[in-house]
Amino acid sequence: MQRCDLTPREHWASRWGFILAAMGSAVGLGNIWRFSYVAGENGGGTFLLVYVLCVLLIGLPIVMAEFTIGRKSQCDVVGAFTSLAPGKPWVVAGIMGVSSAFIILSFYGVIGGWTVKYLVSYLTGSLWSTPENGYDGFFIGFITNAYEPLFWQFVFMALTIGIVFLGVKKGIETANRILMPLLAILLLVLALYSLSLGAAREAISFLFSPDWSALSRPELYLAALGQAFFSLSLGMGALITYSSYLTPKEKLPGAAVGVVSLDTMFAIVAGLVIFPAVFAFGGEPGAGPGLVFITLPDIFQNLAIGVVVGIAFFFLLAAAALSSAMSLLEVAVSYFMRVFGWGRHMTTVVIGGIIFLVGIPSSLGLGVLSNVTIFGKDILDSMDFLASNIFLPLGGMIIALFIGWGWKKSDALESSDFGDTLWGNAWIFILRFVAPVAIGLVFLRAIGLF
Ligand code: PHE
Ligand code: NA
Numbered sequence: 301m302q303r304c305d306l307t308p309r310e311h312w313a314s315r316w317g318f319i320l321a322a323m324g325s326a327v328g329l330g331n332i333w334r335f336s337y338v339a340g341e342n343g344g345g346t347f348l349l350v351y352v353l354c355v356l357l358i359g360l361p362i363v364m365a366e367f368t369i370g371r372k373s374q375c376d377v378v379g380a381f382t383s384l385a386p387g388k389p390w391v392v393a394g395i396m397g398v399s400s401a402f403i404i405l406s407f408y409g410v411i412g413g414w415t416v417k418y419l420v421s422y423l424t425g426s427l428w429s430t431p432e433n434g435y436d437g438f439f440i441g442f443i444t445n446a447y448e449p450l451f452w453q454f455v456f457m458a459l460t461i462g463i464v465f466l467g468v469k470k471g472i473e474t475a476n477r478i479l480m481p482l483l484a485i486l487l488l489v490l491a492l493y494s495l496s497l498g499a500a501r502e503a504i505s506f507l508f509s510p511d512w513s514a515l516s517r518p519e520l521y522l523a524a525l526g527q528a529f530f531s532l533s534l535g536m537g538a539l540i541t542y543s544s545y546l547t548p549k550e551k552l553p554g555a556a557v558g559v560v561s562l563d564t565m566f567a568i569v570a571g572l573v574i575f576p577a578v579f580a581f582g583g584e585p586g587a588g589p590g591l592v593f594i595t596l597p598d599i600f601q602n603l604a605i606g607v608v609v610g611i612a613f614f615f616l617l618a619a620a621a622l623s624s625a626m627s628l629l630e631v632a633v634s635y636f637m638r639v640f641g642w643g644r645h646m647t648t649v650v651i652g653g654i655i656f657l658v659g660i661p662s663s664l665g666l667g668v669l670s671n672v673t674i675f676g677k678d679i680l681d682s683m684d685f686l687a688s689n690i691f692l693p694l695g696g697m698i699i700a701l702f703i704g705w706g707w708k709k710s711d712a713l714e715s716s717d718f719g720d721t722l723w724g725n726a727w728i729f730i731l732r733f734v735a736p737v738a739i740g741l742v743f744l745r746a747i748g749l750f
Contacts, residue, residue, distance in 0.1 A: 304375035324476035328624030340585035370543030377537030397537035406659035413452030444667035461652035499579035526689035535692035704732035
């Protein structure tokens with residue numbers, strides 16, 4: 301096993317390279333596919349309110365915690381803890397992090413594959429007019445088929461592997477530099493178009509006016525917390541890994557605020573793409589995971605320039621998914637490169653290949669293995685629940701406690717670039733008390749203890 305302090309480490313070419321990559325990791329299927337259906341299922345505005353509270357109060361401080369740990373340690377998720385606190389139990393957060401990377405990327409690759417399939421279908425014309433069994437028949441027929449989704453999952457994983465294979469600077473940084481500005485522009489254009497379809501008012505009130513009675517739903521809080529962690533790429537060391545490629549001269553708090561606000565804006569604007577269109581054509585906001593794959597194509601078909609919108613939308617979705625998948629793969633690759641002492645190329649292909657295989661049951665669980673359920677959820681949904689709603693918040697809690705209690709306060713303040721300021725002290729206070737207690741309460745509420 302190699303030691304990070306004795307091996308030269310690759311670094312981002314520039315400060316913007318890091319920020320764009322962290323934004324690329326954050327902005328993904330979580331903002332568009334997952335946010336819209338989870339918000340739709342949990343009452344829209346009420347969900348958004350609790351979600352934003354989770355992001356600001358728990359998410360942002362832990363993003364800063366991950367940035368601080370990564371840059372300071374210059375090491376992968378596991379090595380970060382073993383080098384900063386040798387022989388201490390904090391490293392469980394690192395081990396959980398690598399496990400979460402495997403679990404999340406395994407099913408993320410399945411959905412990523414669907415987005416590529418839809419993009420290609422829009423490019424080649426098979427979705428230009430209503431398919432034989434309607435858009436829902438098309439989607440259900442596709443995901444329940446045993447082989448076809450695996451082919452697209454393979455294509456998506458091959459693209460992810462290809463970029464990570466090229467390395468931090470040449471692969472990940474370059475890809476994000478191209479994709480992120482394109483995504484931001486595309487999303488804004490789509491939102492303006494969607495808001496012009498005549499149901500802007502309905503969508504805005506669905507998304508921004510909370511229904512207070514929905515606050516009593518017990519699942520709401522865990523759903524919002526899990527969504528916040530998933531969307532911010534938080535709690536599993538994706539941000540530790542990316543910031544471990546930083547040189548000490550960057551300023552961390554500004555970068556953290558930038559990543560968190562962009563991710564949140566992306567989710568809200570994605571809501572403004574999806575819900576006005578859904579309401580304009582009488583769709584159901586609580587339609588579940590099929591929302592963007594069934595409801596939207598159905599809507600696009602009614603639009604004058606539906607084909608162009610379809611191509612733009614699924615390109616956006618596929619590219620956002622790809623830039624997040626890279627960061628998931630990089631967490632595992634950076635760890636196994638050190639543990640096995642292998643080069644980047646071999647590690648990327650082997651680990652990426654294994655994660656592809658691990659994802660196969662998630663895909664088959666929607667078709668041939670649909671009788672396999674865990675607590676009433678199919679395999680993909682169970683993986684998502686386990687990782688997003690349990691591992692990520694738990695990992696985040698350990699990370700918060702690690703900086704709050706495992707470090708000397710003056711060290712933490714200095715390594716974070718906060719220094720001994722009001723903001724710095726507030727940050728430490730949140731990591732020590734507020735975030736761990738809040739996460740704990742959400743867990744207790746979810747298991748029905750109050
Ligand atoms: N944040 C990504 C998204 O919103 C998903 C992700 C989770 C990426 C965890 C990396 C780590 O799609
Ligand atoms: Na996100």
